Amino acid sequence: MKVVNNRAWLFVLPVVILVAFNALIPMMTVVNYSVQETFGNNVFFWQGLDWFIQLMRSERFHAALGRQFMFTGLILLIEVPLGVIIALSMPRKGFWVPVCLVTMALPMLIPWNVVGAMWNIFTLPDIGLLGYFLNHTLGIDYDMTQDPFAAWVTIITMDVWHWTSLVVLLSYAGLVSIPDAYYQAAKIDGASNWSVFRYIQLPKMKRVLTIAVLLRFMDSFNIYTEPFVLTGGGPGNSTTLLSIDLVKIALGQFDLGPAAAMSLIYFAITLLVSWLFYTLMTKDDAK
Amino acid sequence: MSVELRGITKQVAGVTHIKPVSMVLEPGHFNVLLGQTGAGKTSLIKLMAGLDKIADGQILMDGQDVTKLSTQKRNISLVHQFFVNYPHMNVFENIASPLRVAGMAKSEIEGRVQEAADILQLGPMLKRRPHELSGGQQQRTALARAIAKESRAVFLDEPLANLDFKLREELREQLPELFAGRGAVVVYATSEPEEALLLGGKTALMNDGRVTQFGSTADIYRNPQDLTSAQVFSDPPINVAEVTKQGTTARLGTGVQWVLAGDAAGLADGNYTVAIRPNHVSPVKHDDRAVPVKGTVQITELSGSESSAHFTFGDDSWVSLAPGVHPYEIGQDHQFFMDPSKCYFFAPDGKLVA
The missing domain is CATH 2.40.50.140 (Nucleic acid-binding proteins)
Structure with missing residues (x-):
């Protein structure tokens, strides 16, 4: 006969509470906001799916989403190959290994708002080191506070500077885990450097690169602090990414309902794209 | 085909690891390198394969000086003690890899791979990945790669050391047949005197980075020219x-x-x-x-x-x-x-x- 022991619930309780406060309750609060309208005083009016429908038709949302995809796409296209190239050219043993690793890790140790502020000052045309140099020494017309193109170049460069190291460190970890014997076998087979990369290094790096792409996707898709401090979304709306727009709606305009609906869609897109990346990149392993 | 070593040495940070080695290795029989772990067998093989730089001396293959030739161009094969196969390629692709790199025609590759796979009884496993194979099958795949390549010299670096007893005996019996009549110089490194005796051919006794004696296996077993050679070629110890x-x-x-x-x-x-x-x-x-x-x-x-x-x-x-x-x-x-x-x-x- 089975003995029913309800004490088991006590053991899962801490996890239930943790997950509830950490994820479920905040999430459901947002869901709750997303289907209602409020003007404060804790008074709510039922809206149904109105906010969602409104958002899906909103040109402002489409534009922000488009900018977000462009930003994430560009930084992935630059950071992943660049990170792999840097990792490949780093020494595998000797005195320079720790030097390279620490130098690589430095940008990632800097707080995000400091990174934004740093690049802001760095690129100011009148006093910034880079801004002044470009404008006054090289004679290139560069002002990221006025010119949307310059603003984009700056936020992309900043992100590449800040986060390529992550791809480098992960790829490097994958590279150093390859035993010498494989390189020797490839040499004996008569393989060229390209074949060694294509058939030995790349397959060995695949798993860590999957992680790197996923992390960089999620991080860059949800990025807020650095571009907010650097450009504040401007000039105009040219660098207003999704998260910046979201904060404007929620805290600037205090439209809690639409902001909540936007959060949920934002979250759904992040989740969907991450899942797609993961499924595509691990497809071969399943076989 | 022959491999001739003329006083080759190896130095690491000023310390001599391989003292001048001179010998002529010929095809038609096994050339066994016998010595304890650390005697320099693997180092010597790496020098012959061009994986390490020699400090001094010359290596000739077929009379041609290959001292400065890169490993890629020496046309050699190497089978390690631990099983080295490309993990993301199946057995067929593993055996074919050196032929593909050499740009051989597809039909010829298939013929050669099939032949090597048949000799090593890998026929049914051609579609499998290395991690789906047993240790013996993995090592047979590595051996098949060496055979299919038909290289000038084959270096076997304790290829049986990581296999269990039964498999080791079985493969050891097959090995001389596998390479018989292929015209390649076969170098076989081992730490077991018994293995050298079973494989016959010629043996070079190694101790502390030096070849102490080189000659027909049976002959140097019976007539060690010095105490070290006698000690290297005896198990249990002399x-x-x-x-x-x-x-x-x-x-x-x-x-x-x-x-x-x-x-x-x-x-x-x-x-x-x-x-x-x-x-x-x-x-x-x-x-x-x-x-x-x-x-x-x-x-x-x-x-x-x-x-x-x-x-x-x-x-x-x-x-x-x-x-x-x-x-x-x-x-x-x-x-x-x-x-x-x-x-x-x-x-x-x-x-x-x-």
């Missing part, structure tokens, strides 16, 4: 003792003595080192000339049909290896008999004198 020769009498420090005959009798009086293989020290007296040695038994081992006993007498520790089962008692004195005609005499500088 028994060694200091001996004083006076007239026709040889005397060990412990009082064991016997009358010399043959070459040894003609040596000048003085101190020598005597060495005798464990299988010539027996607990049974086979003939009247056998010299009795009384020792205290320390360790005994029974390996099926043979029993060995490690015993001490005086400062010396010897091993006896004899067929049959013998009732040794640990810590007890036993009488052993050595065959004086099987003794090697080495001068104080280590050279064989009788």
Whole structure:
């Protein structure tokens, strides 16, 4: 006969509470906001799916989403190959290994708002080191506070500077885990450097690169602090990414309902794209 | 095809790891490199393969100087002790990889891979990935890659060391056939003297980065040219003792003595080192000339049909290896008999004198 022991619930309780406060309750609060309208005083009016429908038709949302995809796409296209190239050219043993690793890790140790502020000052045309140099020494017309193109170049460069190291460190970890014997076998087979990369290094790096792409996707898709401090979304709306727009709606305009609906869609897109990346990149392993 | 080494050496940070090695390796038989771990077998193979730079000397393949030629261009194969196959390629692709790199026609690749796979009984496994294979199958894949490539020289670096006993015996029997008639120089590194004897051909004995003796396997087993060579080519280790020769009498420090005959009798009086293989020290007296040695038994081992006993007498520790089962008692004195005609005499500088 089975003995029913309800004490088991006590053991899962801490996890239930943790997950509830950490994820479920905040999430459901947002869901709750997303289907209602409020003007404060804790008074709510039922809206149904109105906010969602409104958002899906909103040109402002489409534009922000488009900018977000462009930003994430560009930084992935630059950071992943660049990170792999840097990792490949780093020494595998000797005195320079720790030097390279620490130098690589430095940008990632800097707080995000400091990174934004740093690049802001760095690129100011009148006093910034880079801004002044470009404008006054090289004679290139560069002002990221006025010119949307310059603003984009700056936020992309900043992100590449800040986060390529992550791809480098992960790829490097994958590279150093390859035993010498494989390189020797490839040499004996008569393989060229390209074949060694294509058939030995790349397959060995695949798993860590999957992680790197996923992390960089999620991080860059949800990025807020650095571009907010650097450009504040401007000039105009040219660098207003999704998260910046979201904060404007929620805290600037205090439209809690639409902001909540936007959060949920934002979250759904992040989740969907991450899942797609993961499924595509691990497809071969399943076989 | 031949591989000729002319005084090649290897240095790491100013320290000489391989002392000048000169020898000519030929096809048609196995060239065994025999030595303990750390003797320099793998280092020497890496030098021949071009994976490490030689500090001095020359390597010739077929009379052509390849010293400066990169590994990629030397047309060689190497099979490691641990199984090296490309993990993301199946068995077929693994065997085909050097041929594909060489840009060979597809039909020819298929023919060669099929042939190599048939010889090594890998036919049914061509579609599998290395991690789906047993250790023996993985190593056979590596061997098939070496065979399909039809390279000028094949280096086998303790290829059987990581396989279990049964597989090792099976593959060891097949190995000489696999490479017979292929015209490649086969170099086989091992740390087991028994393996060198089973494979035959020629053997180079290695110790401390030096080739101490090179020649036909059976010949150098019977005639070690110095004490180190005798020690390298003996398992269990060869028994060694200091001996004083006076007239026709040889005397060990412990009082064991016997009358010399043959070459040894003609040596000048003085101190020598005597060495005798464990299988010539027996607990049974086979003939009247056998010299009795009384020792205290320390360790005994029974390996099926043979029993060995490690015993001490005086400062010396010897091993006896004899067929049959013998009732040794640990810590007890036993009488052993050595065959004086099987003794090697080495001068104080280590050279064989009788």
